[in-house]
Amino acid sequence: MTNHWIDLQHGDVILLQGSNAAENHPISFKWIMKAKERGAIVIHVDPRFTRTSSKADIYTPLRPGTDIALFGGMINYIIEKEKYFKEYVVNYTNASFIVNDKFDFHDGLFSGYNPATRKYDKSTWTIQKDEKGIPVKDPTLQHPRCVFQLLKKHYSRYDIETVSRITGTPVKDLLKVYEAYASTGVPDRAGTILYALGQTQHTSGVQNIRALSIIQLLLGNIGICGGGVNALRGEPNVQGSTDFAILYDSLPGYLKAMTVSTKTLEDYLKKNTPVSKDPMSANWYQNYPKYMVSLLKAWFGDRATKENEFGYSWLPRLDDGQICDVLNMIDNMSKGKIKGLICVAQNPACSLPNSNKVREAFKNLDWMVHVNIFNNETASFWKGPGMDPQKIKTEVFLLPAAASVEKEGSQTNSGRWVQWKYEAAKAPGDCIYTGDIIIRLVSKLKELYRTDKKAVFPDPILNLKWDYTDNKGRMDVVKVSKTINGYFLEDVTIGDKTYKKGDCVPSFALLQADGRTSSGCWIMCGAFTENGTNLMARRKKDDPTGLGLYPQWAWAWPVNRRIIYNRASVDLNGKPYNPKRPLLAWVDGKWVGDVPDGPWPPMADKEKGKYPFIMKPDGVSSLFGPGLNDGPFPEHYEPLEGPVTNNLLSSQLRNPVIRIFSGPYDKVASSDPKYPFVMTTYTSTEHWCTGAITRWQSWLTEAQPQVYVEISEELAKLKGIKNGDKVKVESVRGSVLCVAMVTPRLQPLNCGGKSIHVVGMTFNYGWLFPEDCGDSANLLTPTAGDANTGTPEYKAFMVNITKV
Amino acid sequence: MSSTRREFLAGAGALVGGLAISSLGIDLTSVIAYAEEMKKIEKVKTARQTTSICCYCSVGCGLICSTDKKTGKIINIEGDPDHPINEGSLCAKGAGIFQTTEANSHRLTKVLYRAPGSDKWQVKSWNWAITEIAKRIKKTRDTGFMAKNSKGEVVNRVENIAHMGSSNIDNEECWLIASMVRAMGLVYIDHQARV
Numbered sequence: 001m002t003n004h005w006i007d008l009q010h011g012d013v014i015l016l017q018g019s020n021a022a023e024n025h026p027i028s029f030k031w032i033m034k035a036k037e038r039g040a041i042v043i044h045v046d047p048r049f050t051r052t053s054s055k056a057d058i059y060t061p062l063r064p065g066t067d068i069a070l071f072g073g074m075i076n077y078i079i080e081k082e083k084y085f086k087e088y089v090v091n092y093t094n095a096s097f098i099v100n101d102k103f104d105f106h107d108g109l110f111s112g113y114n115p116a117t118r119k120y121d122k123s124t125w126t127i128q129k130d131e132k133g134i135p136v137k138d139p140t141l142q143h144p145r146c147v148f149q150l151l152k153k154h155y156s157r158y159d160i161e162t163v164s165r166i167t168g169t170p171v172k173d174l175l176k177v178y179e180a181y182a183s184t185g186v187p188d189r190a191g192t193i194l195y196a197l198g199q200t201q202h203t204s205g206v207q208n209i210r211a212l213s214i215i216q217l218l219l220g221n222i223g224i225c226g227g228g229v230n231a232l233r234g235e236p237n238v239q240g241s242t243d244f245a246i247l248y249d250s251l252p253g254y255l256k257a258m259t260v261s262t263k264t265l266e267d268y269l270k271k272n273t274p275v276s277k278d279p280m281s282a283n284w285y286q287n288y289p290k291y292m293v294s295l296l297k298a299w300f301g302d303r304a305t306k307e308n309e310f311g312y313s314w315l316p317r318l319d320d321g322q323i324c325d326v327l328n329m330i331d332n333m334s335k336g337k338i339k340g341l342i343c344v345a346q347n348p349a350c351s352l353p354n355s356n357k358v359r360e361a362f363k364n365l366d367w368m369v370h371v372n373i374f375n376n377e378t379a380s381f382w383k384g385p386g387m388d389p390q391k392i393k394t395e396v397f398l399l400p401a402a403a404s405v406e407k408e409g410s411q412t413n414s415g416r417w418v419q420w421k422y423e424a425a426k427a428p429g430d431c432i433y434t435g436d437i438i439i440r441l442v443s444k445l446k447e448l449y450r451t452d453k454k455a456v457f458p459d460p461i462l463n464l465k466w467d468y469t470d471n472k473g474r475m476d477v478v479k480v481s482k483t484i485n486g487y488f489l490e491d492v493t494i495g496d497k498t499y500k501k502g503d504c505v506p507s508f509a510l511l512q513a514d515g516r517t518s519s520g521c522w523i524m525c526g527a528f529t530e531n532g533t534n535l536m537a538r539r540k541k542d543d544p545t546g547l548g549l550y551p552q553w554a555w556a557w558p559v560n561r562r563i564i565y566n567r568a569s570v571d572l573n574g575k576p577y578n579p580k581r582p583l584l585a586w587v588d589g590k591w592v593g594d595v596p597d598g599p600w601p602p603m604a605d606k607e608k609g610k611y612p613f614i615m616k617p618d619g620v621s622s623l624f625g626p627g628l629n630d631g632p633f634p635e636h637y638e639p640l641e642g643p644v645t646n647n648l649l650s651s652q653l654r655n656p657v658i659r660i661f662s663g664p665y666d667k668v669a670s671s672d673p674k675y676p677f678v679m680t681t682y683t684s685t686e687h688w689c690t691g692a693i694t695r696w697q698s699w700l701t702e703a704q705p706q707v708y709v710e711i712s713e714e715l716a717k718l719k720g721i722k723n724g725d726k727v728k729v730e731s732v733r734g735s736v737l738c739v740a741m742v743t744p745r746l747q748p749l750n751c752g753g754k755s756i757h758v759v760g761m762t763f764n765y766g767w768l769f770p771e772d773c774g775d776s777a778n779l780l781t782p783t784a785g786d787a788n789t790g791t792p793e794y795k796a797f798m799v800n801i802t803k804v
Numbered sequence: 805m806s807s808t809r810r811e812f813l814a815g816a817g818a819l820v821g822g823l824a825i826s827s828l829g830i831d832l833t834s835v836i837a838y839a840e841e842m843k844k845i846e847k848v849k850t851a852r853q854t855t856s857i858c859c860y861c862s863v864g865c866g867l868i869c870s871t872d873k874k875t876g877k878i879i880n881i882e883g884d885p886d887h888p889i890n891e892g893s894l895c896a897k898g899a900g901i902f903q904t905t906e907a908n909s910h911r912l913t914k915v916l917y918r919a920p921g922s923d924k925w926q927v928k929s930w931n932w933a934i935t936e937i938a939k940r941i942k943k944t945r946d947t948g949f950m951a952k953n954s955k956g957e958v959v960n961r962v963e964n965i966a967h968m969g970s971s972n973i974d975n976e977e978c979w980l981i982a983s984m985v986r987a988m989g990l991v992y993i994d995h996q997a998r999v
Contacts, residue, residue, distance in 0.1 A: 232861070236972050237971050237973065242971075248994060317961060318991055326994045329966045333966070344970040366944065367944075400912035400913055409976045412864075414862040415864070422856060425877055430930060433977065437934075438980040464983065464984075480980060541888060698903070703896065
């Protein structure tokens, strides 16, 4: 989230698209309802009418997988009707930048596409620079090659009738949504867009978010109180686990993974440290070397020296372009290339797409280690449906972990608040902290590598700093937490202040690139004060702005800033655009309000002033975004599996660079009369994810006992199915038996005269427990991923339903 | 804890006395259930209270856990009324978080091992499991370690071991995992954030 949960109350228009917040983030809805009580307009766009829709002022459906068409229509509306916030667009976005003459878009393809590799050569997706290396601009936005004019041209194709024929959303509803939302393109109104997996779990998931970000930038809704792009994330610490990079393609703090082309630390830092020639751009990532070297010092301690590049060469490197995400992981496991799996608190046997492929792949493992608080379908895959344990050679170690309330530590919510929790009781039986399991495992590995003279490349294991236990041999949580924050490793004088060796570094602005500081994750630097006070544990409720920022409750990264990009909430002179909700103001030579995005004066100060988007090399936000794999502007394509044979906007049916697979389990059946219905998947209030934790709880299973499929009354009539009938839901990849729930919450959609039935299932079940609760909806889903992130397309695919 | 809540609990206790007197000669089922709740409230009043954060979605609602001082067991978990986000309220899952504790007999409490071809779990000790797992990691890693790629470039990576998870453990645990997997040389590293 750019903003935070409590801030939702300040939205004047709240658009929920791809989220059922009332049921899946129920407490967030308290703040949405507060906004509504104040007079805010709540809009819900979703294939299914849910409890969120029931509280909305405007509800309208759309066909799963057509969000970009709907957003594209809104961009077109905003530009055509001149509803955009011009001053913001000119000064705070790259709308005025002139694009490379060779950049082009034609019939669904951007310039540089290579059909043989299914990849784009992005060399024409650039901004023109002047002789000093500064972007060429036309602040009048009239130049035919400026970003604004190209954006206008691109989305002029998204006229409302075409959009309606694609999405199945009635024209009158589209107009209502566009009109209401575009009303926020003025200084004193805020619009916020909330989304969840309904936006991300598509082959164009990243571009969905890009599209809604473009809307927010055109309307001046980023960086302001009550605005923002707000992902309602679904796991308790998914923000933290992303920050700490349990991911192949990044390192803690969003630093980049190492690749073969950066042979030395110097190469690596040069490649990843952006340069800006514009004196008004803060280009915060020019500090990249400080964060990387401090991370290496946290990992390897005294063993990391200038002479050995702080241990850079001990870390694994990817081939350039190598993808090691879950989709490739499972694919390579099914080919027998992966022999061991360590799986912590995740249930891939039910949560990854195409479960049959996943469960079969596990059979190729020599060993699996699984850590959890309850048993699940992953740890017990060898006795699942269709499995013969005698023929499965995989050894499985199932390790009992302490539950959340039995552990001290911190957890980061979607609004970037890092909150401290305490151990309420000792975990039962032999359960220990997951952290203790990791500590013991690494300690044992160190012992094995130390004693084996023939051990292969023992350096990183032996040199890893690993002193995280207390005097009882248990994980010292605070010690790990302080290592993440970072220390001064010797006395360091910065300005007129000297920090002592052993002090915590109180802000990442003080980290050094020469090995004198450590920090295990630079964005977390500042969670402890210099003398070691834990700011994450704070419980003071002072609210000096009156906006509910609560700056002394817990701690938020970065540097306790509660709303990021907040310098975009003021005009060039630092005066709040919205006097009713002033998030930040430049008063008597200093900033008052939230922690500003940097100390510099506002932009009107031509000497010391800086642009507001300090993390971008050009200092402004990107309407034209050249960094993605599938184009600088979001473009509508159909899902991998869909009900239509042509794309009304171009002759490219699908996004040409999505991730697809060709193994025996990777079958696709698009526009196939055998699978005529669009399926989408979701969760319920009472269960969490695959139900791996919640299905063991009687209070919850009593409320939601078994798997069901929701179908419309029209489809039920067509198929002779009654409410409560047992039915088989089948895709080309698998089938699930479940109970039919016939409901008016789903209605057939009229897509350009064609009636399309949408059905829906929850993904909360698995074969293990409770008995006869049904199995995973992911037996049906395809192994296909977004072109940028590889996020699977769980939200739009094709099925058939028959009564059994 | 705010004094308002304490006053509320004290008031509720007073109510029990009133019910006991008026209950002579009538069906007591609901009253007994109510009295049980009251006993629990009495216990909660004397329990050790700690704060925590909900373990489901990422709204980050505050919890108050009450732990019996004698047994050391958690006896109640409820929303933290002082928490600025949830202000004491919880959803159905959060309100049921007590069932993730020891009170739930389905909890895993022993180290379990499934041998090749076996159809059952065996109970093992931590020492045995950590040693055996470390041995397997070492063997698989040392067999699969790639010092160079096919072009002869230095890669120092391991492609035959994968790591998955997790977004439902604490930050400090996430960081230990992120550190361990890089020291091992793994590149197949992923978790719930992507899916």
